[in-house]
Amino acid sequence: MSTLTCGIDIGGTKIAGAVVDATGEVLAEARVESPATDAQAVETAVASLVTRLAGDHSFGAVGVGAAGYVAADRSTVLFAPNIAWRNEPLGDELARLTGLRVVVENDANAAAWGEFRHGAGREVDDQLMITVGTGVGGGVVSGGRLLRGAYGVAAEVGHLCVVPQGLPCGCGNLGCLESYGSGTALVRNARRNPSPELLARAGGDPAAITGPLITRAAFDGDAFAIEQLAEIGRWLGHGIASLVAVLDPGLVVIGGGVVEAGDLLLDPIREAFDRELTGRGYRPRAEIVPALLGNRAGMIGAADLARE
Amino acid sequence: MSTLTCGIDIGGTKIAGAVVDATGEVLAEARVESPATDAQAVETAVASLVTRLAGDHSFGAVGVGAAGYVAADRSTVLFAPNIAWRNEPLGDELARLTGLRVVVENDANAAAWGEFRHGAGREVDDQLMITVGTGVGGGVVSGGRLLRGAYGVAAEVGHLCVVPQGLPCGCGNLGCLESYGSGTALVRNARRNPSPELLARAGGDPAAITGPLITRAAFDGDAFAIEQLAEIGRWLGHGIASLVAVLDPGLVVIGGGVVEAGDLLLDPIREAFDRELTGRGYRPRAEIVPALLGNRAGMIGAADLARE
């Protein structure tokens, strides 16, 4: 019997798939454009990607990571923010199309599981992962198990309220961590009052300021850019202090695109966390480290979840 | 072999013990004054209470709930706020004194486990319990297991930061949920600007305003007292919305002394929670219910934890 499984990560613009072995090694990889918001077309595309990967490697199960709320049956997507899935039996549908066993998981949970099994969290039993990209997501592993919640929608750490009556969030609430600590917040803040230097890098157009541009400027020593990263880092550290009070992980892993800024993001996170963790001095303190698997974490985690 | 176990709850002023059967029924119960802050005297008192209970019933194990950070070995108290325990091998010491197997757990965790096994949470697998007394504590059950964290100090839900740079908390931080949603907050708020009616109930002395006095006034229809309970309820509901975003429990159980106010506390909690839960409308919504076991929850839970 094969020890290989297939992991799929359904993103907003791309669908990525990989064949992964029991050690987390990626043996083959492929990706296709995502047919965007057409729910059925996405399923067809995933199925054909699976079939393509199955051409060279034999595997018995498929794990799928998808943005949205995934029910406890690990098949049904209750709600997806970007695709018109409402109570969609995604796993059953893909099983029908591929003839394989399929397990569906929230994409941030899948990435957290990937880091836990084969990345930054290999050595611990309790891991909090925070993904800092356009939004702020996360995944929690507790006692070696993925914390899925009663309805499969746990670990929405970006929607911790950090400022009562604060900035509006896409979720409809005010003051969510995501509104202060995401890549979107980074860019919004920088565009509001850009320094002349940063504006010059953007060709004089505030709208051309992007996250990677800020990060590059920061690596070049631009004080304004460094402060922009520090600002979102402080908010993330503040939120992590609250999350650690609740979850008490042995390790906090920071992933997502913005973590490319490295210690320019991580040090402000660590400083705020150290300053604000309740009971500091009377308890061991979880380390905060960058993720190791990059954007393959979701596929690797999904593949591993299918193995169980 | 006996199916009975003993549960101990070490409180600030009393130590309570019970013999509990596998259904959670309390067969015998006893309590002694706590020798306050003398660490060794507390251990001696617990041991003698266990011996006393063992006179009539035979049991093979003891579960102990204690305020403080309890290490993953379920024996060592890393730090206790009220007793001079620092890295105290409480479980080993009690085992030596009683000759029985001893399991130590944080008291709020023990109470949460009690409600989960034999109280309000019997029907669910994922339960968040919030204890609203002098402080705000809690316990989390996820997938049928107690969420203890890497260092045994999880579920410090009272130290979620809800107001950046807000009211000082006993933990040294600013803006903790405990500073806005506890019984202490209830009394502090009411004393600041008491209504003439409430002040009259307190014999004209603001310092004589207590939580039970506010609750009695509220039951009598006093609008000011009702608003005071609603105010802390709104903060609790606000905090629970954040906690549920992270934990996704199937049920939220509210315990502690302040829950005696019943729906005068619970309805404002529910309203704020309903208004602020992220993704509301796209996910099942956890019910918020009062605890069932009162102040026996800790003993019953501790006894059950010793059974495992």
Added chain:
Amino acid sequence: MSTLTCGIDIGGTKIAGAVVDATGEVLAEARVESPATDAQAVETAVASLVTRLAGDHSFGAVGVGAAGYVAADRSTVLFAPNIAWRNEPLGDELARLTGLRVVVENDANAAAWGEFRHGAGREVDDQLMITVGTGVGGGVVSGGRLLRGAYGVAAEVGHLCVVPQGLPCGCGNLGCLESYGSGTALVRNARRNPSPELLARAGGDPAAITGPLITRAAFDGDAFAIEQLAEIGRWLGHGIASLVAVLDPGLVVIGGGVVEAGDLLLDPIREAFDRELTGRGYRPRAEIVPALLGNRAGMIGAADLARE
């Protein structure tokens, strides 16, 4: 010599003018559509409105209230939010076109002056007026004199920051009072989570919920609508407590469209103010009353300012 003057109020959609006597009585009144954003066309329209009013009554001076920053020369508009005036010599231009003496004032200041001279503030020397409409504006009279500031841009009370890192404001800042206490905030809040009753009044369409609709529902006893008005009232009372700490007026006058809600708005303002005014109990307390002159306050005030 005539004791009559002319008062002009340049609004976003209408330009209103009146001939006013020394007692504040309006002898004649006229209005025209505003040519919107065309700066010169607005000046021509004002001049022709003045000429029309001058047909029946003789007056020697014109007072003009306009949204924007008006320089200390009381002629130059430094910046207007809705019209393309930048350092526009509005007063000089109108004087040239009409052959009359012209005094320009910020529109909210003009309205505050009108209430002070001939409306709710007749009896005091120190008055704070807050105008609650689409935005939150204001005007301050101190020691019988309009507080204009060094650059004629004082009393921007809607841009007091009440929530650090809070809701974005049209001015580019975060957390301005205007974002919490304006008619716009009232409607935004109500649309976010409308009660079924209010939604039914709006024909099922959240976008059809307006300020007047909320006010009517509140007058009919709709609890949700009453709470919406109370919410913005509490924020206004909160802001007024800060403003009174700085300005110590003898009277606070609330004007603008939202004050049509009467005590449903004013009582929550008063309660929050009473609860939060610094030094309460050790100082006389300014009363909070509705404006008396309605939308004529600006014209009447502008006319009076031209008389001085």
Added chain:
Amino acid sequence: MSTLTCGIDIGGTKIAGAVVDATGEVLAEARVESPATDAQAVETAVASLVTRLAGDHSFGAVGVGAAGYVAADRSTVLFAPNIAWRNEPLGDELARLTGLRVVVENDANAAAWGEFRHGAGREVDDQLMITVGTGVGGGVVSGGRLLRGAYGVAAEVGHLCVVPQGLPCGCGNLGCLESYGSGTALVRNARRNPSPELLARAGGDPAAITGPLITRAAFDGDAFAIEQLAEIGRWLGHGIASLVAVLDPGLVVIGGGVVEAGDLLLDPIREAFDRELTGRGYRPRAEIVPALLGNRAGMIGAADLARE
């Protein structure tokens, strides 16, 4: 007739007096210990200080600056925080004891007037002064006149609420600017988590950390101390942005003991102010400068107010 007047500053521990000429020059100066909280003893001490100063110079009037709410009659102290004056006719009493005309003013107002007439604000007509010491106080000059308010208690700028539900203030409110931007806040913050370097300067005792110690460390380049000053500076700049939106002064003067830190305090104030002033870019911007008269500002201002 003499152009000299006498200015008195009644502080918490000292009473200082000076004979001042019309140009603000101090011709003679004396001080006595304050008999603390005994109201009548303070009056006797002031009177004897005046008599002593009158020995060498002839003056016709006395100006007195005192902490507290001073009524519009400029004689009656409605309430004083540190002395048992309640509706005390301080001016009349001192006039009786000294035989001279006496004018009483709030001490922060007197200091603001001193800077306006003979210090940093000589060139402007509209000045906001903020005094940063144990607390945060202030005084406002508008159109060349002291803004006293209807009840003589204006310019309590330290009690602007900057954090809803924030840190408790001595005034009984939550979240006042004083709780974030005062010397007391500076010391409280530094003591909470002192750096090893700062702690070493304080001989290892957090309680020995004082404002001057922090300032000295900052001048020596201690990064932690610099950040402590920057933190209160940012809050002050944040508060000043709100105050300038309301008052539109031509100049902001910063006085009080903490301003000894110079640009280490002033630059963070300026940066936060520049970032947060509403309408920035469309209006002239008030400069922020240090006070010039030090702790003589109150005496000089009081003397000048007696001259009018």
